Amino acid sequence: MEKQVINDATVESMGTGTGNPEQDLKILHERALALSRLQDNGHKEHTDSLYVVKFMLSGEVYCIEAELVSEVLPLKELAVIPCTPPFIVGIINIRGQVFTVLNLKKVFNLSERGISEFNKVMIVCHENISFGIVADAIIGTQYIGNAAINQVLYSTKSNEFITGVTSEGLIVLDGKALIKSKELVVNQKQNKDNKF
Amino acid sequence: MKKKQEEFMQELLADFMIEAAEHHQAIVTGLLELENNQDRDSQQHIIEKTFREIHSLKGAARAVNLLEIEHLCQGLESVFSQLKQQSITVSKFFFDTFHSAMDLLGQYLSDPANQKKSVSADKMVSMLNEVQALCNGNDTRADAFAKSSGGKQYLPVNLSAEPKTEYKPISAAPQDYKAVNPPAANKELSEAALQNMDSRLGSPDIIGHKETVRISSSKLTDFFIQAEELITFKSMFGYDLHELNRIGRLLSNKNRGLSLQDDQFKMALETQIKTLNDDIQLLTKNLDQHYRIFSRTVDDVLFRIKNALLLPFSEGLEWLPKFVRDLSKDLKKEVQIAIEGSEMEIDRRILEKIKDPLIHLIRNCIDHGIETPEQRLKQNKPPAGKISFKIIQQKSREITIILSDDGAGIDRKKVIQASLKAGIISSEKALNMSDDEVYNLIFYSGISTSPFITDLSGHGLGLAIVAESVSLLGGSIKVDTVPFEGTTFTIILPVTLLTFRGILIRLGEHHFVVPTKSVDRAIRFKSSEIKSVENKDTINVDGVAVGIMWLSKMLDLSTKTTLTNRNELFHALLIHSGQRKIVFVVDAILDEQEGVIKSLGSQLVNVRNVSGATLLGDGRIVPILNTTELIENLINTSSMSIANNDLNDEENDKQKQTILVADDSITSRSLIRNIIESAGYNVKTAVDGVEAFSLLQGEHFDMVVTDVEMPRMNGFDLTTKIRNDKNFNDLPVILVTALELPSDKQRGMECGANAYIVKSSFEQSNLVDAISRLI
Numbered sequence: 001m002e003k004q005v006i007n008d009a010t011v012e013s014m015g016t017g018t019g020n021p022e023q024d025l026k027i028l029h030e031r032a033l034a035l036s037r038l039q040d041n042g043h044k045e046h047t048d049s050l051y052v053v054k055f056m057l058s059g060e061v062y063c064i065e066a067e068l069v070s071e072v073l074p075l076k077e078l079a080v081i082p083c084t085p086p087f088i089v090g091i092i093n094i095r096g097q098v099f100t101v102l103n104l105k106k107v108f109n110l111s112e113r114g115i116s117e118f119n120k121v122m123i124v125c126h127e128n129i130s131f132g133i134v135a136d137a138i139i140g141t142q143y144i145g146n147a148a149i150n151q152v153l154y155s156t157k158s159n160e161f162i163t164g165v166t167s168e169g170l171i172v173l174d175g176k177a178l179i180k181s182k183e184l185v186v187n188q189k190q191n192k193d194n195k196f
Numbered sequence: 197m198k199k200k201q202e203e204f205m206q207e208l209l210a211d212f213m214i215e216a217a218e219h220h221q222a223i224v225t226g227l228l229e230l231e232n233n234q235d236r237d238s239q240q241h242i243i244e245k246t247f248r249e250i251h252s253l254k255g256a257a258r259a260v261n262l263l264e265i266e267h268l269c270q271g272l273e274s275v276f277s278q279l280k281q282q283s284i285t286v287s288k289f290f291f292d293t294f295h296s297a298m299d300l301l302g303q304y305l306s307d308p309a310n311q312k313k314s315v316s317a318d319k320m321v322s323m324l325n326e327v328q329a330l331c332n333g334n335d336t337r338a339d340a341f342a343k344s345s346g347g348k349q350y351l352p353v354n355l356s357a358e359p360k361t362e363y364k365p366i367s368a369a370p371q372d373y374k375a376v377n378p379p380a381a382n383k384e385l386s387e388a389a390l391q392n393m394d395s396r397l398g399s400p401d402i403i404g405h406k407e408t409v410r411i412s413s414s415k416l417t418d419f420f421i422q423a424e425e426l427i428t429f430k431s432m433f434g435y436d437l438h439e440l441n442r443i444g445r446l447l448s449n450k451n452r453g454l455s456l457q458d459d460q461f462k463m464a465l466e467t468q469i470k471t472l473n474d475d476i477q478l479l480t481k482n483l484d485q486h487y488r489i490f491s492r493t494v495d496d497v498l499f500r501i502k503n504a505l506l507l508p509f510s511e512g513l514e515w516l517p518k519f520v521r522d523l524s525k526d527l528k529k530e531v532q533i534a535i536e537g538s539e540m541e542i543d544r545r546i547l548e549k550i551k552d553p554l555i556h557l558i559r560n561c562i563d564h565g566i567e568t569p570e571q572r573l574k575q576n577k578p579p580a581g582k583i584s585f586k587i588i589q590q591k592s593r594e595i596t597i598i599l600s601d602d603g604a605g606i607d608r609k610k611v612i613q614a615s616l617k618a619g620i621i622s623s624e625k626a627l628n629m630s631d632d633e634v635y636n637l638i639f640y641s642g643i644s645t646s647p648f649i650t651d652l653s654g655h656g657l658g659l660a661i662v663a664e665s666v667s668l669l670g671g672s673i674k675v676d677t678v679p680f681e682g683t684t685f686t687i688i689l690p691v692t693l694l695t696f697r698g699i700l701i702r703l704g705e706h707h708f709v710v711p712t713k714s715v716d717r718a719i720r721f722k723s724s725e726i727k728s729v730e731n732k733d734t735i736n737v738d739g740v741a742v743g744i745m746w747l748s749k750m751l752d753l754s755t756k757t758t759l760t761n762r763n764e765l766f767h768a769l770l771i772h773s774g775q776r777k778i779v780f781v782v783d784a785i786l787d788e789q790e791g792v793i794k795s796l797g798s799q800l801v802n803v804r805n806v807s808g809a810t811l812l813g814d815g816r817i818v819p820i821l822n823t824t825e826l827i828e829n830l831i832n833t834s835s836m837s838i839a840n841n842d843l844n845d846e847e848n849d850k851q852k853q854t855i856l857v858a859d860d861s862i863t864s865r866s867l868i869r870n871i872i873e874s875a876g877y878n879v880k881t882a883v884d885g886v887e888a889f890s891l892l893q894g895e896h897f898d899m900v901v902t903d904v905e906m907p908r909m910n911g912f913d914l915t916t917k918i919r920n921d922k923n924f925n926d927l928p929v930i931l932v933t934a935l936e937l938p939s940d941k942q943r944g945m946e947c948g949a950n951a952y953i954v955k956s957s958f959e960q961s962n963l964v965d966a967i968s969r970l971i
Contacts, residue, residue, distance in 0.1 A: 059956070078862050079817045080706055081796060082751035083804040089863070091796055091809055093817040096425055098809055100797030119861050129798045134863075187801040 049145045054170065055122065055135035058110040061170050063144070064133075068175040070125045072138050075101070084186055089134055092121065099123060101132035102184060107161070126179040144170065205260075212260045216305050219253040221514050222246070223272075224298050228517045231291050232532070240280075247276040264321075265304065271327040272297060290330055295518075297323050413544065416505060423501045424792045426494040428811045431790065433487045435813030440483060444476045502543065502692040509587050509595075510538035512547035519555065520583065523562050530569055530580035531562055537587035542595050543692045546669050550689065553662040557599055557685055558583065560658065565603030565683055575680065577602065593691050600684035606677040608634050635675050639663035669693070696793045696810060698820060699769065702784040703748040705866070705881070707818045709789060709810055710780065714823040716770040718785050723764050735779060737770060744768070744779045745830050751805060773824045780826075793820065805829065853898035853971055854878040858888035858914065859932075860906040864955070868901060868932065868963070875964045885909025889917055892924065899971055901963075904933035904940070912947045919948035928970040932963070 052063035053072070071094075078090045078101065087106035092099050101121060104110075121132040149164040149172050161181070163172040178184070226246030233239055254269035272294070278284045300323050447469065517533060524531035566572075566581030573579055586598040608631065615621045615637045621629070639659050666673045671689040698709035699718075725735050726744065733744040769780045791810040796803060796819070807822035855877050859865040869879045880897070882888035884906040892900070900918065904911035911931050918924045930951040931944045944952045951966045 075862065077816050079809065079819055080753075081800065081803055081806055081819055082706075082753055083806065084800065088800065091800070091817055091819075093811055093815060096428065096811070098794045098797050098817060100799035102799060131797055131799045185799050185801055186803055188804045 048147070049143045050149075050172070051141065051143055052172070053122065053141050054139040055120070056137040056139060057108075057135060058105055060110070061139065062104075062135075062173055063142075063170055064122070064124065064173045064175040064178075066141055068124050068126050068179065070123045070130065072120055072122050074119055075121045075134060083188070087184070088186060089132075092132060094123070099130060099132045101134055103134055107184065124175060124179055126176055129179050131179075144172070208260050212256055212262075213305060215256050216253055216265075219249045219256070220298065220301055220305060222249040223253070224295075224302075224518055225514065227291060227294050227298065228521065230286060231521075239286075243276060243279050247273065247280060250276060265301065267321075268297065268301065268324050268327070271324045275327060275330045284330070293326050293330060295521075297327055416501075420501050420505055421792075423498050426497060427791055428813075430491050430494045431811075431813035432815065433483070433490055433813075437480070437483050437487050438813075440476065440480045444473070444480055447473050447476060503541075505544050506541040506691065507544045507547055508538060509540050509542060509547065510535075512542075512544075512551060513538055513585075515551075516554075516558070516585070520558065520562065523559065524566075527562060528568065529562060529566050531566055531583060532580050533583045533585060535585045535587075537589075540587045540589050540595055541691070542689065545693055546689055546691075549665060549669055550687075553665045553687075554597075554599075556658050556662050561599070561601040561603065561683070565601040565605075567604055589691075595689045595691055597687040597689070598684060599687070600682055602682040605679040605681055605683050606635055606638065606675070607679065611635065611637050632674075632676075635677055638675060639673065696791055696820075698789050698791070698810060700786040700789050700812070700818065701747075701769070701780075701782040702786060703751070703753055703782055705869075706753060707786075707812075707816070708747075709791075709818050709820045710769060710771070710823060711820065712788060714771050714773060716772055716777070719768050719770055719779065720765050721768065723766065737777075737779065740777075742770070742777050742779050743830070744781060745826065747780045747782055747826075750826060750830065771823050771827070773827045776827055778827050778830065852876065852878050854880060854896065855899045855901060855967070856880050856882060856888055856891060856897045857901045858882040858885060858906065858911070859903035860884055861903070864903065864932075871963055872901070872967065875967065877967070885911065885914035885917075888914055892918070892927075897927065899928045899930070899967065901930045901932060901967075904931055904935055904944070912943060915944070915947040915949050930963070930966055930970070 051066045053066050053069045054061055054063045056062075073094070075092070078092055080090045081088060085106075087103050089101040089103045092101055099121075120135045120138050122135060122138070123130060123132050144166055148166045150166070151164050161174050161178045163174045165171050223246055226242055226249065230239060230242045230246070233242065250269050250273045254266055254273060257263075257265035257269060275284070275290075275294075279286065284290075300319060513535060516535065520531055520533045561583055562581075566583070567575070567577075569579035572581065581601060581603055583599070583601045586600075588596050588598065590596055611634050612621075612626050612629075616623060616626060621637070639662070663673050666687055666689070669689055670693070671687060673685060673687045675683065675685050677683040697712040699712055699715055701708050701710060719737065721735050726733050727735065727741065729741060733746075734741040735744060736742075766781050767785050768782060769785065771778050771780050789810065789812065791812075793808045793810060794817075796806065796809055805822050805826050806819045807825075808820045809817050810820055811817055855872055857865060857868050857872065857879055858881070859868060860883055865881050865883075869881060872879050877898075880891060880895075882891055885902070886908045888900065888902065889909070891897075900914075902911040902914055909917075911933065915929050915931065918927055918929060928950045929948065930953065931949045932953045932955060933940070933944075934955045935941075936954050936956060941952050950970050953962055953966065
């Protein structure tokens with residue numbers, strides 16, 4: 001995130017060479033100062049806002065902390081694993097590593113009306129747990145202020161994975177809770193039935 | 197900074213633990229050797245060796261500031277220093293004290309985090325006192341220690357059972373045994389010994405050791421896993437080669453079939469195709485060569501790394517002599533163990549996993565096999581029983597362990613009685629069984645010949661677990677016994693763990709791998725051969741009725757297995773799990789695969805019927821079926837018969853129309869496929885327009901259902917192409933798309949599509965309606 005800020009600053013200051021070495025040095029010095037300030041601002045921004053990845057699920061826009069998303073890729077080959085609950089789509093191979101792929105629509109009980117495109121997989125990762133989440137589309141990234149996230153008042157099963165909703169209707173997921181949730185882990189030797 | 201220092205200390209401590217464990221083991225080994233060796237000269241040699249180990253341990257402990265260990269070692273060291281100078285000799289009391297000192301140290305070392313809790317400093321101090329008393333050695337002292345160490349009774353030294361060990365009072369002045377720090381006199385002694393040792397360090401007996409590097413086993417295992425991944429690349433190469441070959445063949449076939457009108461154009465095209473063909477042939481040749489070289493290198497690397505993971509057996513047997521000593525003492529038996537061939541090398545993972553089975557077998561030997569000294573004397577046997585542990589290598593990739601004792605042997609009658617009771621054999625069968633067959637019954641669970649259930653053995657489960665562990669490692673075990681003379685267990689193990697091999701099968705559009713080791717062979721049968729026995733489908737294989745498992749049904753896959761024709765041929769695998777056999781019906785048997793077993797990802801810890809996944813040459817990932825579990829589940833399922841299903845489908849099938857579905861999204865593809873199939877049509881799928889069009893060339897379809905946005909050739913282009921081909925003028929085309937704009941719809945119609953369905957407002961009935969109207 002900070003990197004991007006710095007890059008912007010560098011691009012902006014391109015082509016301001018004066019030809020006068022002393023003045024150049026002065027400008028450079030000022031820029032250095034400006035840059036260090038910018039970085040400070042960046043830190044500040046980090047504490048009271050959230051950098052998120054936005055994606056579509058059944059016509060609704062969801063988002064998850066960007067720092068939890070390690071990569072986004074098209075869903076091509078997928079192996080279906082029989083005898084698994086519906087929220088498990090299957091497994092995929094990324095550079096020799098196997099990831100389970102989950103369908104959050106089943107977790108959130110969203111309607112299956114319409115054909116899901118499910119063209120994209122986001123790999124989410126936290127504390128050595130990583131898996132894929134299918135999305136109908138990835139919209140992009142953005143900052144949202146923590147203040148802009150309203151708590152969800154009604155209570156549903158899926159609430160434990162949702163931090164809140166912004167005024168624009170963006171649903172903010174609690175990524176860490178989602179990733180760490182034991183309910184989304186299939187262990188058929190221990191408990192025969194899963195919740196979803 | 198402070199944090200760094202702490203981290204550094206932590207690292208040092210971790211290194212110390214590894215080093216200390218080695219010294220500890222060496223000291224224990226030295227003590228045991230000393231105990232079993234009566235020869236003066238070699239005793240002196242062992243004392244020297246052990247003395248050095250104690251000294252090194254002391255130094256290492258000092259370096260990480262573990263004062264308790266350092267002091268205890270110092271005490272041990274001074275005793276050894278006197279032993280060396282022969283001012284004292286070894287006694288049973290000496291060994292017992294030293295062994296308990298080593299146990300205490302071992303406890304301390306095995307639990308570094310909680311050392312304070314498990315091993316108090318007090319214990320260390322009182323142990324040190326006991327040790328120091330060895331230097332003084334008078335009987336009253338020995339009694340005093342017995343009391344101070346919590347009532348533990350030591351045999352008085354002069355009653356020692358070993359006639360050869362003598363007890364000599366030593367000349368050194370008595371010391372205050374409560375002192376924590378060893379007295380100066382001892383310190384001097386040890387300093388002197390130290391110098392003596394240092395001067396010997398340069399002696400040639402140290403030279404001649406193989407050069408080694410210490411690598412943590414986890415690093416080496418990581419490295420091994422990485423190397424094992426190379427197998428995947430090998431099969432990827434193989435797949436590329438196969439594809440190139442196919443393209444080459446396709447090109448040369450096309451070349452022959454050309455019939456173009458324009459001669460000049462034809463010539464140019466032919467030349468181009470010829471060049472292309474030559475290029476591809478050259479590339480194929482190169483790739484073929486590279487594939488061979490690469491394959492050999494991969495196999496080589498893997499072989500070497502597997503060898504690097506080999507350890508001499510001795511590394512995994514260090515616990516054995518002490519274990520035998522402790523256990524026989526507890527059971528009041530006398531047992532000697534002789535180990536032979538411990539330099540043989542074996543995969544460290546096998547060595548780790550074989551430890552528990554070995555412990556179990558040796559427990560059995562001592563508990564059931566070897567008799568008490570009194571019983572043995574009655575039978576004219578020497579009072580001390582002998583266990584022989586022999587490791588031999590008869591084949592290059594196989595290790596044989598022969599574990600024998602000269603004890604009571606196994607009683608044939610008792611085994612038969614126990615087996616009859618457990619219902620494993622019938623009484624008629626019992627009469628006709630050979631000795632070999634009878635004795636190997638002990639590997640079944642529920643059989644115990646011991647009338648007493650001790651906490652050690654007698655539950656009748658142990659040997660079954662041993663046999664299972666051995667077979668999991670890819671090995672085998674058998675037993676031979678002569679009543680009153682002894683028992684011999686022979687275990688055969690592979691030197692390295694085997695790479696996974698599996699048979700690739702297809703069920704509908706899904707692929708699975710069945711482990712090769714559970715497959716007997718592939719078979720084919722006609723539906724007319726299916727016989728229903730007790731509401732279960734069976735067929736006759738080699739004169740025996742074997743149950744049939746309709747695999748896709750068992751796995752809850754949507755693909756339907758129906759009997760459409762009495763002469764239809766089924767492909768199947770004959771599977772075995774233990775003694776059970778079963779026939780898995782599949783849609784196709786494709787290939788045999790070599791690969792690495794992978795997990796199913798973090799969210800799938802344990803899945804019914806699936807044990808893992810493996811990668812195919814083209815990068816696809818395929819689940820591995822758990823045959824044992826499948827067979828168990830089948831037995832629990834009451835009815836698995838489809839033979840009762842009517843054969844009426846025969847007529848319907850002839851009229852079934854076939855629809856081609858093209859979509860690049862795998863989920864949409866299978867969803868559409870399922871909807872259309874359940875509406876009663878046959879479905880074939882293609883991943884894009886190009887594949888769809890080439891499928892159309894090859895066979896007859898009654899309709900095309902296609903997505904619009906696809907790579908290579910989109911749905912609009914496909915529709916245009918279909919409409920422009922006079923063969924497909926009347927072929928109905930339905931576009932199913934995410935594009936909702938009226939202009940897109942307009943374009944679809946212009947291309948010549950018969951219907952346009954928007955995905956977001958998609959409902960099953962819409963599609964089925966549209967199909968039934970158009971077909």
